[in-house]
Amino acid sequence: MDQLKQRSEILEQFKWKIEDLVSSDKVWEERFENLKKEFSKMDSFKNNIKINNLKDCLSLRDKISNKTMILYVYANLKKNEDSTNSFYQSLASKSESLVSLYQSSVAFLEPEILTLDEKELLKAIDTDLNLYNQYIKNLLRTKKHILSTEKEEILANAYEISQSADNIFSMLNNADADFGHIKDENGKDIKVTHGNYSMLLENSNQDVRKQAFKAMYKFYYSLKNTIATTYTSSVKADIFNAKVRNYNSSIEHALSETNVSLDVYKNLIATVEKFLPVMHKYVAIRKKRLGLSEIHFYDLYTPIVKDVDKKITFEEGKKITLEALKPLGEDYIKNLKDAFDNRWIDIYENVGKRSGAYVWGAYGCHPFVSLNYTDTLDDMFTLAHEMGHAMHSYYTTTNQPYVYGDYTIFLAEVASTVNEALLMEHLLKTTENEEEKLYLINHFMEQFRTTLFRQTMFAEFEMIVHEKMEKGEPQTFESLCEIYKNLNIKYYGNDIVIDEEITWEWARIPHFYSAFYVYQYATGYSCAIAFSKKILEENGTEAYLGFLKSGSSDYSTEILKKAGVDITKKEPIEDALKVFEQLVDKMEKIS
Numbered sequence: 001m002d003q004l005k006q007r008s009e010i011l012e013q014f015k016w017k018i019e020d021l022v023s024s025d026k027v028w029e030e031r032f033e034n035l036k037k038e039f040s041k042m043d044s045f046k047n048n049i050k051i052n053n054l055k056d057c058l059s060l061r062d063k064i065s066n067k068t069m070i071l072y073v074y075a076n077l078k079k080n081e082d083s084t085n086s087f088y089q090s091l092a093s094k095s096e097s098l099v100s101l102y103q104s105s106v107a108f109l110e111p112e113i114l115t116l117d118e119k120e121l122l123k124a125i126d127t128d129l130n131l132y133n134q135y136i137k138n139l140l141r142t143k144k145h146i147l148s149t150e151k152e153e154i155l156a157n158a159y160e161i162s163q164s165a166d167n168i169f170s171m172l173n174n175a176d177a178d179f180g181h182i183k184d185e186n187g188k189d190i191k192v193t194h195g196n197y198s199m200l201l202e203n204s205n206q207d208v209r210k211q212a213f214k215a216m217y218k219f220y221y222s223l224k225n226t227i228a229t230t231y232t233s234s235v236k237a238d239i240f241n242a243k244v245r246n247y248n249s250s251i252e253h254a255l256s257e258t259n260v261s262l263d264v265y266k267n268l269i270a271t272v273e274k275f276l277p278v279m280h281k282y283v284a285i286r287k288k289r290l291g292l293s294e295i296h297f298y299d300l301y302t303p304i305v306k307d308v309d310k311k312i313t314f315e316e317g318k319k320i321t322l323e324a325l326k327p328l329g330e331d332y333i334k335n336l337k338d339a340f341d342n343r344w345i346d347i348y349e350n351v352g353k354r355s356g357a358y359v360w361g362a363y364g365c366h367p368f369v370s371l372n373y374t375d376t377l378d379d380m381f382t383l384a385h386e387m388g389h390a391m392h393s394y395y396t397t398t399n400q401p402y403v404y405g406d407y408t409i410f411l412a413e414v415a416s417t418v419n420e421a422l423l424m425e426h427l428l429k430t431t432e433n434e435e436e437k438l439y440l441i442n443h444f445m446e447q448f449r450t451t452l453f454r455q456t457m458f459a460e461f462e463m464i465v466h467e468k469m470e471k472g473e474p475q476t477f478e479s480l481c482e483i484y485k486n487l488n489i490k491y492y493g494n495d496i497v498i499d500e501e502i503t504w505e506w507a508r509i510p511h512f513y514s515a516f517y518v519y520q521y522a523t524g525y526s527c528a529i530a531f532s533k534k535i536l537e538e539n540g541t542e543a544y545l546g547f548l549k550s551g552s553s554d555y556s557t558e559i560l561k562k563a564g565v566d567i568t569k570k571e572p573i574e575d576a577l578k579v580f581e582q583l584v585d586k587m588e589k590i591s
């Protein structure tokens with residue numbers, strides 16, 4: 001492999017044009033000084049919010065919020081370009097202090113709005129304050145869960161304490177974790193880390209996979225009682241926070257953040273459950289294709305077809321992506337070309353560059369896309385995925401006012417997954433090579449397994465544990481393992497060997513410390529597959545573009561519904577699962 005280049009050695013045409021956001025560091029410094037002065041303008045509204053000055057106050061807030069975010073994003077993107085650059089490290093920390101300054105300058109605003117007369121406020125949002133209609137409606141929705149100033153202060157101070165379980169687990173899992181060494185297929189010593197674990201599980205040698213699996217779980221088992229107590233403390237904090245804020249349950253509290261109803265959550269679990277026999281069939285096909293006499297959990301990640309060694313340069317990747325996304329219409333393609341031609345993307349890796357692909361930006365400027373493109377098929381999928389995020393942001397910020405110029409986590413992975421699905425359909429249609437086709441089908445099926453099935457299983461685990469603890473049933477390491485074991489049997493069927501280690505898996509999932517979060521991966525994935533079907537089969541492009549343009553101008557489930565995907569119903573999830581069913585049937589025929 002070539003040695004990694006310094007950032008300065010990479011040609012300008014391959015780097016993003018960050019000057020589009022802020023033209024120079026000098027300009028950044030000037031704006032930074034001026035902005036701090038602007039924050040004090042908010043002071044005149046403090047203890048003085050009325051219906052007739054609210055609009056001015058909110059538009060001032062939006063203006064300085066936007067300016068703050070531009071400086072914050074610029075400093076952090078520059079830091080991410082090369083973390084060894086100390087100048088941008090200090091710029092980034094300056095931008096962080098700017099954000100806290102901003103936050104404290106507007107902290108009074110929302111509590112004060114909630115003291116206004118509700119009837120008058122509702123009248124105003126239909127007329128003068130119409131721009132802020134959804135914003136204020138959403139604020140009023142939470143009113144009955146906001147406590148007296150005194151109680152809110154206590155809760156704010158206790159916030160850090162309620163995060164303790166998460167912090168403890170994170171230290172244990174990152175700083176203190178030691179999974180020891182194993183031997184690879186050539187007898188070479190390998191230290192197992194979080195970073196290489198998934199690669200080791202993809203190894204074609206079963207013994208390597210097994211060793212990695214055993215090594216990883218041995219660590220968590222050695223701390224079993226500590227981790228069980230850490231996790232149940234986190235659940236107790238969830239229950240406490242829901243109770244003091246007058247929610248019926250911790251799950252209702254968590255879902256209310258994006259105004260998602262409990263039905264959406266339960267509907268996901270129930271609909272996936274109906275398709276579990278298809279998952280069981282997939283496990284059986286895996287077992288057969290891998291030629292195993294028994295299949296274990298450490299056999300679930302290794303590809304069941306040979307890796308394709310096809311090189312796809314960035315130029316080819318762009319061309320194929322443009323071709324694949326044609327069903328999204330001329331306007332989308334024109335904007336996508338603009339993004340490609342005007343350096344929205346930072347394409348290659350360099351020394352100190354942040355790993356992992358992502359999209360980020362600030363209102364008023366196009367988004368920025370960071371990749372680490374290495375000419376593989378997977379990299380092309382990543383390109384399509386990230387451009388989905390970028391186009392979602394672009395359509396949102398160019399069609400919505402600042403206050404709705406973002407979108408929720410609930411919606412975030414829809415646009416990216418739609419692009420991946422369209423690329424997949426395009427490649428399946430145009431690829432002649434049978435081996436390549438099999439590789440693609442395997443890649444697609446694994447997405448379904450890890451995103452739709454696995455995350456739903458996680459979601460069900462969280463729900464069961466919270467419900468039990470809310471009923472006053474204390475949980476121990478053993479009882480948590482029992483719940484987890486039964487779920488694994490339910491989701492993967494009787495064919496798979498339940499090694500003791502897999503019943504401990506819950507103990508290593510960091511997401512469980514942000515309760516009721518992961519279900520959004522499964523609902524988002526289902527919506528994306530449902531959209532891609534509508535785009536390809538039912539003229540659904542215009543409605544989908546409407547979705548991309550909506551930002552946060554309405555509640556997430558409403559935005560989806562307007563675009564033709566009602567996630568409160570079983571149909572989108574069923575539609576997605578039917579695609580999985582067809583893939584499994586295809587694979588079965590070839591096997």
Ligand SMILES: [Zn+2]
Nearest residue numbers: 385389413416
């Ligand atoms: Zn994404």
